[in-house]
Structures are given as C-alpha cells and as structure tokens.
Amino acid sequence: MESTDLALMTRIRQRDSAALSELYDRYSTRVYSLCMAILRNEHAAQEATQDVFIKIWTHPERYQFDDNRFCAWVLMIARHRSIDQLRRDKHRLNDQISIDDEHFPELRDVDGEQQARWRDMQHVLSSLPPEQRAVIVLAYYHGLSQSEIAAHLNSPLGTVKTRLRLAMEKLRVVVVRD
C-alpha cells in the first residue's frame, strides 16, 4: 500500500532516505515543472528542485499540517526558492520578464486527476483580459510586488491593485466551485 505523505514525512524525520526517495518520485515532476515555469532555465530549475528536496530532508519538522496540505507546502517552497533566485538575478527583472502565454500553453501531459481542474483554470486564465493576466503572471511567476508591477507596466498602482483583485476573484470562483 502506498504510504501517505504524512507517513513519509515521519520516516524522513527518522532519517529514512528511502522515504525521501519515494516523496521525490511523487512530487518531483510538479516541483520541477513549477521551477521551470518561473526560472525558464533547465539548469536553474534542476538546482531549485534539488534544493527543495534538500530542504525537506534537512527541515522535516517544518511540516506541521495534515496530508491534504503537503502538496501545497512543497509547491510553495518551490515557488519561493525559484523567486529568490529570480530576485538574485536582478537583471531579469528588467530584461527578461515575459507576460506572454508561455505559462499557460495548450493542455498536455497532464494526468486524469489534474486534468479537470487544469482545464477549468486554463479556461479562466485564457479568458482573463490581457492586462489582468499580465498582473497575475508578474505577481505569481515573477514574484513582483504590486509596486514593481506598476513600475514594470508603467501603470498607476491603483490600476494594478484593481486588475489583480478582479483576476484573483475569477480564479477564486473556480476553486470554490470545485
């Protein structure tokens, strides 16, 4: 029988590297995919992915939630690690920020479990007005604050706040509906 995430974390606390191996098999694709979406560089994404699992190994006590939150926890570590790296590469903030649709490509390589949610989210994202989608991409995938987004888009801060609020409300409705 497959171990739960919580059971694997308990074993990791006991320094059982086989549990880390199992956890890696379970989540590495999702972690790596998110790192790739943020960093847009295979080498950097590999390094970030490795750091995420090293962090799990060295700080298992930080996981204080139940089984349902584990995936969210891991993905948030991955996002933070990737955004940290983006911020270290300051030049990217000016030169390489893209708000195109590469973050939301056509549906592919998604297993059945994720597919419905993914399709709904894709639909909502693709239906967002470009200016709302832009603030979501800049905030989530580039880790920019609202002030930074306003500066990057050369838009008033109030406008950015409004766009962000409207876009997030649409995404929230999808989640609540599910």
Next chain:
Amino acid sequence: MNTLTCGEVAELLPELALEALDDQVMRDQVLAHIDVCPNCRERYESLFKAVLSLATAVPQKAPPPLLKQALMQQVAAGIPALAAQDEPAIAAEPTWQQRLRSVFGHPALMLSALLAVAALAGYAYLASRPAPVAPAVDTLDRLVVESTEAVKLNGTPQAPDAWADLRFQPDNQEAVLVVGDLSALDADKTYQLWLVDSAGKRDTGALFNCGSKGTAKVLVSAPRRMRDYVRFGVTIEPAGGSPGPTGPGVLRSVKS
C-alpha cells in the same frame, strides 16, 4: 491595534494570497484580522487555493533522472538535519499566519545554509596548490548561484558511471565543477580538469580528488575567460598534475 474592517481586508486578501502586498504593517494587520475573523479567513483560504492552482497550471515535465541520483548522493553523503537551530520552535498550536510564516520564514537564510552544507558535503581539495587551501565555501556557493551556463561531462569507458557538471559565467575565470560517481584516487595520483579552446590549446582548470563517496565540488580557476573554451575533460595524472594529458580520460564534455 487592528482597525481594519472586513471590507478593507477583503480588498487586500488577493494581494496577500499572491504575496504581492508591499506594506508590511498592513500585511500584519490583515493577518491579524483573518486570524480572528472566520469569514475573512475562509475567503483567504479560497484565494490561497486559487494561487496554488497557478502552481499546477503549468506544463508538466519530469526532471532528468540524474537529478534524483545527485540528490540521493548528497543525502547519503550526510547532509545533517539542521533541527531548527536557526529558528525558534514552532508553537504547538500555530495560528494560520504563524503556520504560513513558519513554512517560509527566512528563505534566503535557509538557502544559504543549505548550500553551505551541500558544499561541505561534497568538498574536494585543490591538489595543485603547494599548500592546498580550501576555497571559501561561500565562494563555491556564490559561483553556483551566479552561474548562467552549465556544461555536462559524461563518464568515459574508463569510468562509465561518472558524471560532472561545470557551472560558470562565460566572462568569469572561475567556475565550479560538481562531480559524482568517480573513484577516489591514491595519494600519488590526481584528477586534472582540462579546458580546451577552439584551437585545441589546453589549460588546466583544477586538480582534485574525490571523497570516499565518489563526489567532489571543486573550484575551477581558468587562465582565461570561460567563454574561450569549447571542450572540457578530466584525466588521471600523477600527483601535482601534468603539462598535458598523459593518463586515461574519465570525463569529457557532451558535444552540443
């Protein structure tokens, strides 16, 4: 004192969920509010889930198998549990915001510590120096973090399982070589990294040995900028190195 109304908080929740709220004071006030207001907390949690959906709304791609191998080697090499010595213990019954903060507190500090541990775990000495001096761990970490290029080196038939990753910035003369699955050499021999330019001229990048786990993390010092080199290889040479390759090759760069 928390003076925000539910209406004001509702306006700020999307920014909070996306971690795009600039004002730290305001952020703390919103967190304090949702900790005591079930309605706002419920709304925040749904926004939080929406944000997490963005994490999975990206094309899914598996990492290369080598990555897991490298991870498990690091673990086997003895990355210690840091046991929260760098942060206060988490309260037995953390509040919602305390939970979030506890998960992501001080990420830069954490990364730095982890890189330092990883560097120590895979460390190799530079045998080329008369009195080998270990490069500062933070130098290796900095080079890894700042690197923009990576070249893979594969094992030759002499060392078919060996692998290496050379990381650098093209305009720098320093780089980091991370090696795995390469046998430790006797004291009278050394591994020598060769940097080869387009004309075939070879420079020595580093002399090193591997630990008992077969891993090494080596500071590479090149006489020219890294962008001047087009091929890389590692051979086994007598201790102290050779002016040119004389021993068997164990690693060579992958042709692009």
